[in-house]
Structure formats: C-alpha cells, structure tokens
Amino acid sequence: MKKSRYNGKKHVTYKNELQCDDYDRIENEIYECFDALVNDAREIMIGLDSISSLQHVLITSMRICIESNFKLEIRTGLGGTSDSLTLRTPSYAVAGIDLLRRLIQLQKKFEQPPITQENIPTRILNSPPVLTFFSAWTAAVRVNNLDANIGREHARKMLSYIKKYIDNYHPNLTQHIRYEMDHENTYEDTLLNYIIAHYVHNYTDQQIRQQLITQAISRGSNEDGSTRYTSMHLIIFKDIIDKQSSQQLFHLLDETQNNESTCLYDCVITIGGSVEKRFNEVRYAIRQVFINDPELGKEQYHFPLSIRMLSHAGQTPVYYHHRPYEITVDDILNSHITDINISHDIYRGIKEDLSILIEDIGISELKSICTHIHNLGSHDISSWKNTVSTLIDSCLDI
Structure with a gap:
C-alpha cells in the first residue's frame, strides 16, 4: 500500500485495480483479514510462536487486501x-x-455485489486458501531407523483417518484440503546440506540444540540424526523452496x-503442537541466515511469508502413544473401550486432545440444528459455548 500527501489530503492507492481514499474502509478491511487469521473463538490455540510471526500476520493482512x-x-x-x-x-x-x-468466510464476504456502482468491492483471495496435511514418514525412516513398510502404512492410515473425519464433519471444506506424503526426493541433497551447514555453524542456541538432540535420542536416533531431522523441517514446511528443483x-x-505444477505460495502458515516450538525457533533463525547470505543465489530460492502457530492439540504428538493412557482406534473398533470418559485421571495432553475433538464434533452436529432456525445470521456460532447459548436463547424465544 502506498501513501502520499496531495493538496493536504491523505491518498491511498491499492496495487490492484481498486483506487480508494477512504482510510477507514482500508483499515477495516485489513482488520477483517487480521481477525480471520488470528481469531481463536474456540480456544484451540496457544498462539503465534514469536514477534516475527506477528509481523508476517500484519504483512499478510495488508497484502491480501491489495493483491x-x-x-x-x-x-x-x-x-x-x-x-x-x-x-x-x-x-x-x-x-x-x-x-x-474463517478464511473461506472472509473470501465469501468480499464476494458480495457492490451496493452502488461507485462502491467498487475489494477482491480478496481470488485463489482460495489451501489446507495441507502431510506425513514426513520418510524423514523418520532416514533418521530414526523406522521400518519403511511400517512407516508408509501408518502414514497412510493417519492421513486417511483425518480425511474421513473431515469428509464427515466438515464436508463443505473438503475441496480446499490436500493430503500429502514425503518421499526420498523430498530432501534434495544440495539444499539439505546447505541448511545443515548453516545449522551446524550459525545456530547459537545450545540449549535448544541439546533439547532437540535429547528428543531425537528418545526416538531411537542420535545427534547427527537430530541435526538432519531438524534441518528437514525447513524443507517440509516450505521456509525455503528451490524453484529450480525438477x-x-x-x-x-x-x-x-x-504431476501438478509447483505453486509458489505467497504465505505459508504452519500449525503444530507445543513440541514444534523448538523446531520453529531453528526454522526462523536458519531461514534468516539464508535470506541474508550474500553468496546464495536468491533467484533460485523462494521465501514465502512464514506464520508459525502453536496449537494446544498434540502436546504429546498424536502419532505417538502416551502409555498407559492412550486410546487407539483399535480399542474402539474391538470394543475394548465403549465409553470415552475424559473426566477420569488420564494424561492432561490426551484429555485436552479428546476435548478439542469432542467439541469440534459437537459444534458440527449442533450447526445442523441451527440451519433449521431462522434469523441466526447475526449470531456467532463458531465456538461450542456460543453455539449452545445461541440455541438456548433461540429455543426460549420460540
């Protein structure tokens, strides 16, 4: 956005076809984008991982409005x-x-036709956002000695389970969601070795480095495996993209x-549990080293805006067992557990994950009831509490 003074008046010009000098409108539209990115009515999130992520949220909010x-x-x-x-x-x-x-709702809100010919609407997210769930099972094979056949099978089961859940409870979003698997060529040697070298020689927080080594050893790896696995995060989360890779x-x-052509996204938002915070700190630090490296051919690499978010879900990774409290899908299918009672004394992280899951299912089911009640358009039914209170108030009114 470009601001200038002309005849004593503030003038703001959008980079797209829209020209606007209504600063209140511009401020409101940027706020709408910011709110869509960080609103947490369901209280799922821990929050952004750092000031740098907040900066990129602000930049993204402005660029969505002008691009x-x-x-x-x-x-x-x-x-x-x-x-x-x-x-x-x-x-x-x-x-x-x-x-x-929230982002799809934002896009649809700005699709509304203008009230008058003079009121030209701002076009937002002509290309709908994409949500990608991916498995980095090949990375675990390479650094944690995971059996390849078992790793591949379990990766497919996890992604298929998530897909079935979304198809059942969020069918209106399925067209915007992708499910991906890494492979041997995901971690191209030249780029990976560049990242490893920068991590080894330029990353100075020895406490975090040691914590990551300890975590790797607990998973059957070692110090070298920790260095490699941590470095792989910059590739799989697209902090650095080699545009010339075949x-x-x-x-x-x-x-x-x-066989799809590679899409160079303008912004990549990553969401992970609290265990991702250490990886995120390394990701940011090494990405900055790359960006500031005068010897690196910048035309070969793409650095999208990077927003790193942390979720309450997965404080114990959902793909690891926390024994003896873990509940598996097989436990349910084989009727070993017939009642999921999350109030008893189980590990806090598992209890929180199950609570998030149950509330999400509850909201989905209650929204189907809401569709039969008139005049709910102005009510917020994005969270469990709001949905329940809205239904209670509507039933009392009826």
Whole structure:
C-alpha cells in the first residue's frame, strides 16, 4: 500500500485495480483479514510462536487486501511412527480446519455485489486458501531407523483417518484440503546440506540444540540424526523452496507421484503442537541466515511469508502413544473401550486432545440444528459455548 500527501489530503492507492481514499474502509478491511487469521473463538490455540510471526500476520493482512490473487497455504505435518493409530489423531487437524473456515468466510464476504456502482468491492483471495496435511514418514525412516513398510502404512492410515473425519464433519471444506506424503526426493541433497551447514555453524542456541538432540535420542536416533531431522523441517514446511528443483516436494496420498505444477505460495502458515516450538525457533533463525547470505543465489530460492502457530492439540504428538493412557482406534473398533470418559485421571495432553475433538464434533452436529432456525445470521456460532447459548436463547424465544 502506498501513501502520499496531495493538496493536504491523505491518498491511498491499492496495487490492484481498486483506487480508494477512504482510510477507514482500508483499515477495516485489513482488520477483517487480521481477525480471520488470528481469531481463536474456540480456544484451540496457544498462539503465534514469536514477534516475527506477528509481523508476517500484519504483512499478510495488508497484502491480501491489495493483491487479489494472493496465494496462501496452511500446513500441518505428522511425523513417522510405528505406533498404532490413536483415537485423538484428528484433534491435530482442528486448528487448521477452523482457520481455513474463517478464511473461506472472509473470501465469501468480499464476494458480495457492490451496493452502488461507485462502491467498487475489494477482491480478496481470488485463489482460495489451501489446507495441507502431510506425513514426513520418510524423514523418520532416514533418521530414526523406522521400518519403511511400517512407516508408509501408518502414514497412510493417519492421513486417511483425518480425511474421513473431515469428509464427515466438515464436508463443505473438503475441496480446499490436500493430503500429502514425503518421499526420498523430498530432501534434495544440495539444499539439505546447505541448511545443515548453516545449522551446524550459525545456530547459537545450545540449549535448544541439546533439547532437540535429547528428543531425537528418545526416538531411537542420535545427534547427527537430530541435526538432519531438524534441518528437514525447513524443507517440509516450505521456509525455503528451490524453484529450480525438477521434483515435486510431496506426493498426494496414495499416489506415487505428483504431476501438478509447483505453486509458489505467497504465505505459508504452519500449525503444530507445543513440541514444534523448538523446531520453529531453528526454522526462523536458519531461514534468516539464508535470506541474508550474500553468496546464495536468491533467484533460485523462494521465501514465502512464514506464520508459525502453536496449537494446544498434540502436546504429546498424536502419532505417538502416551502409555498407559492412550486410546487407539483399535480399542474402539474391538470394543475394548465403549465409553470415552475424559473426566477420569488420564494424561492432561490426551484429555485436552479428546476435548478439542469432542467439541469440534459437537459444534458440527449442533450447526445442523441451527440451519433449521431462522434469523441466526447475526449470531456467532463458531465456538461450542456460543453455539449452545445461541440455541438456548433461540429455543426460549420460540
């Protein structure tokens, strides 16, 4: 957005076809975008991971308003595992689902026709945002000695479970959601080795580095594996993209290759549990080293805006068992557990994941009731509490 003074008046010009000197309107539209990005009525989120993420939220909010073809991707990743499928796995997807829903609502709001010919509407997100769930099972094979056949099978089960959950409870969003698997060529040696070298020589927080090493050893890896796995995060979360690579970064679920052309998104929002915070700090630090490296051929690499969010879900990763409290899908299918009572003394992280999942299902079911009640358009039914109170008030009125 460009501001200038002319005849004592403030003039603001959008970079697209819209010219506007109504500063209140511009401020309101930027706020609408900001609110769609960070609103947390469901109280799922811990929040943004750092000031740099907040800066990119602000930049993204402004660019969405002035670039009608701004492209945005939301990414949530799952690691490789040999553990059985946990019942709470879809809880890790709820934050991304809710963010996607808000952005789609934002897009539709600005699709409304103008009231008058003079009131030219701002075009927002002509290209709808994309929500991607991916499995980095190949990374676990390479650094944690995970059996490849088991890793691939469990990755497909996790993504398929999330897909079935979304198809059932959020069918209106399915067309905007992708499911991806990494592969051997995801981690191209030249770029990965560049990242590893910068991590080894330029990352100075030894406490976080040691915590990541300890975490890797607990998963059957070692210090070298920790360095490699941490560095892989910058690739799988698209902090640095090699524009000249001939390989697609990921394959679509159950496909051995991805023939789609690579989309260089303007902004990538990543959502992970609290365990991702350490990885996020490394991701930001090494990305900045790359951006400021005078010897790096910048024309070869793409650095999208990076917003890193942390969710309450997955404080214990949903793809690992927290014994003895974990509930698996097999426990339910084999009737070993017939009543999911989350009030008893189980591990806090599992309880929180199940609560997020149950409330998301509850909102989905109650919204189907709301569709039969007139004049609910002005009510906020984005959270469990608001949906329940709105239905109570409406029933009392009736």
